[in-house]
Amino acid sequence: MTSLGRIWVLARNTYREAVRDKLLYNLLLFAALMIASSILLAQLQIGKDERIYRDVGLGAIAFFGVLIAIFVGINLVYREISTKTVYTMLSKPVRRWEFLTGKYFGLLSLLAVEVAIMTACFLGVLAWKGSEFSVGLVWAIAMIYLELALVTAIAMFFSSFTTPYLSGMFTVALWIVGHLLTDLRAFGQHTDISGLRPLLEALYWTLPNLSRLDFKADASAGNPIPPARAAMAALYAVGYSLALMLGAVSLFQRRDFR
Amino acid sequence: MIAIRTRALRKLFRTGFWMRPVEAVKKVDLEVKAGEIFGFIGPNGAGKTTTIKVLTGLVLPTSGEAWLNERPVSDPQSRARLGFLPEGTFFHDYLDAREFLDFHGALAGVPKELRRERIPKLLERVGLAHAADRQIRRYSKGMRQRVGLAQALIGDPETVILDEPMSGLDPLGRKDVRDVILSLRDEGKTVFFSSHILEDAEMICDQVAIILSGEVRKKGYLDELLGQEIVGSELVVEAISEELFHELQRQARRAVVQGRRFLFEFAGESDGEKALDRVRESGGRVRSFAPKRRSLEDVLLEGLAEEKRA
Numbered sequence: 001m002t003s004l005g006r007i008w009v010l011a012r013n014t015y016r017e018a019v020r021d022k023l024l025y026n027l028l029l030f031a032a033l034m035i036a037s038s039i040l041l042a043q044l045q046i047g048k049d050e051r052i053y054r055d056v057g058l059g060a061i062a063f064f065g066v067l068i069a070i071f072v073g074i075n076l077v078y079r080e081i082s083t084k085t086v087y088t089m090l091s092k093p094v095r096r097w098e099f100l101t102g103k104y105f106g107l108l109s110l111l112a113v114e115v116a117i118m119t120a121c122f123l124g125v126l127a128w129k130g131s132e133f134s135v136g137l138v139w140a141i142a143m144i145y146l147e148l149a150l151v152t153a154i155a156m157f158f159s160s161f162t163t164p165y166l167s168g169m170f171t172v173a174l175w176i177v178g179h180l181l182t183d184l185r186a187f188g189q190h191t192d193i194s195g196l197r198p199l200l201e202a203l204y205w206t207l208p209n210l211s212r213l214d215f216k217a218d219a220s221a222g223n224p225i226p227p228a229r230a231a232m233a234a235l236y237a238v239g240y241s242l243a244l245m246l247g248a249v250s251l252f253q254r255r256d257f258r
Numbered sequence: 259m260i261a262i263r264t265r266a267l268r269k270l271f272r273t274g275f276w277m278r279p280v281e282a283v284k285k286v287d288l289e290v291k292a293g294e295i296f297g298f299i300g301p302n303g304a305g306k307t308t309t310i311k312v313l314t315g316l317v318l319p320t321s322g323e324a325w326l327n328e329r330p331v332s333d334p335q336s337r338a339r340l341g342f343l344p345e346g347t348f349f350h351d352y353l354d355a356r357e358f359l360d361f362h363g364a365l366a367g368v369p370k371e372l373r374r375e376r377i378p379k380l381l382e383r384v385g386l387a388h389a390a391d392r393q394i395r396r397y398s399k400g401m402r403q404r405v406g407l408a409q410a411l412i413g414d415p416e417t418v419i420l421d422e423p424m425s426g427l428d429p430l431g432r433k434d435v436r437d438v439i440l441s442l443r444d445e446g447k448t449v450f451f452s453s454h455i456l457e458d459a460e461m462i463c464d465q466v467a468i469i470l471s472g473e474v475r476k477k478g479y480l481d482e483l484l485g486q487e488i489v490g491s492e493l494v495v496e497a498i499s500e501e502l503f504h505e506l507q508r509q510a511r512r513a514v515v516q517g518r519r520f521l522f523e524f525a526g527e528s529d530g531e532k533a534l535d536r537v538r539e540s541g542g543r544v545r546s547f548a549p550k551r552r553s554l555e556d557v558l559l560e561g562l563a564e565e566k567r568a
Contacts (some may be wrong), residue, residue: 001367013350020352084348088409091314091342092365093334237562257316258271 003098007092010089010102012110016091018072018110027071028117031064035121050131054220061115062216068114068176069107073155074167076103077252086257091239092142097249104156104245111148114136139230140219146237151175153244154208157258160248161255177203178210208240259328261417261448262290262313265320269308282308284472286322290450290465293417295443297459298452299558300469306452307345309469310421313450314342327417338367341415345422345452347402351395354404355386357411358394366413373412380408380543385434400431407438418442420451424458436462460484466554468561475561483557490550491530493522498542506533519545 018024042049050168077100080086090099119141126133154174158167177184181204188200212233218225267286283305290296300306311317312324312537315331329336342356350358350414356377363373381387384404389397394405403423410418420439424432432455439449439462453459459466460480467477476483490511496519498506503520509514524530527549534547 001364006365009361013361015272016357017350017352083347084344085350087314087316087344088342088349088362088406090316091337091340091344092362092413093338093367094365095334251281254318255270257311 001093003095004099006094007102007105010094010099011104014076014103014106014218015109018074018076018107021072023071023169024068024110024114027064027068028114031060031118032121034064035118035125036061038125044128049129051220053125053129053131054137055216057125058137058144058216058220061118061122061141062144062147064118065111065115065144066151069111069148069151070155070168070171070175072110073152074105074159074164074171077156077159078164078167081257084257090257092105096252100156100160100249100252104152107152108149109135111145111152115145115148134219136215136219136222136225139225140215143213143215143233143237146234147210150208150210150213150237150241150244153241153248157244157248157251160252174208175210178208179214180211181207181209182211191196209236213237259292260289260325261292261294261327262288262296262450263323263325264288264309264313267309267312268320268322269305269312269317270320273358281472283312283319285468288467288474288477289305290448292448293446294464295439295441295449295462296451297463297466298450298469299454299456299459299466299554300452301454301558301562304469304492305335305472306469307421310419310450314419317508339416340412341410341418343403343406343418343423345425347399347406349394349402349406349409351397352393353389354393355381355408356390358405362409363412368413376412376414380411383411384408384438399426400428403427403431403435407435409443415447416451417448420449422453423474424453424455425449432458444475444484447556456558460489460554468558470561470565475564476557480554484548484552485556487552488527488549489525489552489556491524491527491548492550493530493547494545495520495522495537496543496545498537498540502536502540502542506536509533511526523550553556 035057038053041056042052048086080089090096123133150222151171155171158170162170184200185204188197192195213236215225215230215233264286267283268281270281273280283403286305286309298306298309308317312319313326313331315334315337324331326336327339350361353361359377359380360373363376368376370484378387378390381390384407386401386404386408389401394402397405403426407420407423410420422440423435427435436458439451442449463480465477465479466483469473469475498520503513506520509524510533511525512523514521517563522533524533530547530549534544537544
């Protein structure tokens with residue numbers, strides 16, 4: 001069997017494991033309720049109904065997607081190690097990088113299904129209220145998915161060498177900072193505090209800049225999204241995820257399973 | 259062909275906040291010939307599981323060398339024809355037995371058609387055909403051990419490594435595992451298993467190695483290690499007077515009261531025979547008398563005593 005075959009087997013099992021987890025269904029239910037709540041929220045504001053449907057819908061897809069990526073992502077690898085199920089897998093002719101890649105792709109397929117379900121709820125709200133589904137929204141949802149792929153890679157990177165608790169904290173911290181990096185850099189350019197500017201500049205260039213992938217505001221306002229900007233953002237997300245996965249593999253490669 | 263070989267294998271773990279070094283395996287030299295049952299014997303914490311984890315690619319050795327099926331263990335292909343049952347039956351319990359075996363068969367590179375054919379046979383062999391569609395989380399400990407054993411055999415391995423396969427099983431379960439191990443040898447496979455249950459090892463092994471504090475102290479074929487020499491005798495009697503009991507107790511290495519019966523263990527065969535005559539003279543009833551050969555337990559205890567002296 002080839003590496004690709006083994007990655008497929010591991011990804012399929014990861015997907016199967018995740019869909020048998022009840023937490024996933026609870027999160028999806030809350031996401032659907034939140035998307036549906038945009039109908040009620042729109043009644044509180046006069047004349048901005050469409051904007052509210054889009055803001056709440058995209059926000060719910062992004063927020064619950066990240067919750068699933070973090071909670072499932074940090075546990076997937078750690079649980080295999082803590083419950084020692086990794087023993088029977090890695091004692092087969094399976095390379096460690098194949099194991100991590102299989103887990104990663106398994107989770108990506110779960111996230112794809114989960115984003116598709118939430119998008120269907122979102123479309124349902126828009127169709128019911130006769131609101132238009134623009135190309136910009138497609139871009140925004142595609143970028144949410146790439147952000148989830150990147151957040152999953154961050155979670156897997158940390159969970160390849162530390163506990164779920166710490167992995168969760170680090171991943172949430174990076175997710176928050178990742179969305180503030182552009183603002184932090186702008187702040188650094190206007191500050192007089194010595195040493196802060198190069199520090200914020202260094203953080204801007206090294207940490208995952210998730211605000212680059214955030215097309216929600218533009219899509220919701222109906223602003224055009226240049227394809228070149230979207231392509232660059234996609235390339236950035238894929239490149240950064242790949243680098244994190246390489247880091248995770250290099251740490252995982254040297255790990256002893258005691 | 260040599261199925262398993264290690265040379266000066268050593269493993270150092272670093273533990274705790276200060277990363278203090280702990281030498282789990284100090285020096286392990288092993289050579290397991292293909293087609294044999296090899297028992298890896300030692301008390302808890304002796305280094306058995308760490309050695310097995312090095313062989314199965316789960317732990318990286320600090321120094322020394324290890325080969326499996328004629329390939330270095332660092333090469334994943336060394337595990338292409340390996341079946342492994344880890345200690346403790348930790349499996350994907352959200353799967354049922356059929357899904358579990360299909361998943362591990364696919365990872366072992368068994369084609370789909372062959373898996374479909376092999377899974378029911380394996381479930382039959384380990385006595386789980388009736389529970390094939392039940393989730394593993396609903397299995398008892400013995401059933402988990404059996405499905406784990408089936409998982410180890412799904413790839414039709416040349417070498418099977420079992421870490422404490424009899425641990426926690428009832429006598430019937432232990433017998434079933436012993437039978438599977440013996441049938442694997444009949445099929446020409448190599449079985450390497452660790453155990454601290456010495457009777458099991460004595461019953462089925464061709465060769466054994468005794469590991470104490472991370473070092474292999476004794477190894478060889480069972481008859482070489484145990485020899486033919488009579489090293490003691492065991493006498494079980496009934497209806498003897500209190501005076502005779504105390505007299506025999508003074509002469510015996512060990513005396514145990516078992517209800518109405520008394521068991522005496524003597525250091526040599528002649529001491530036992532003398533005691534046997536005394537019981538007969540006094541009118542007591544002899545239930546059994548058996549000369550004792552050296553057991554694996556004696557060899558292990560000697561090793562532990564030597565270690566204590568050193």
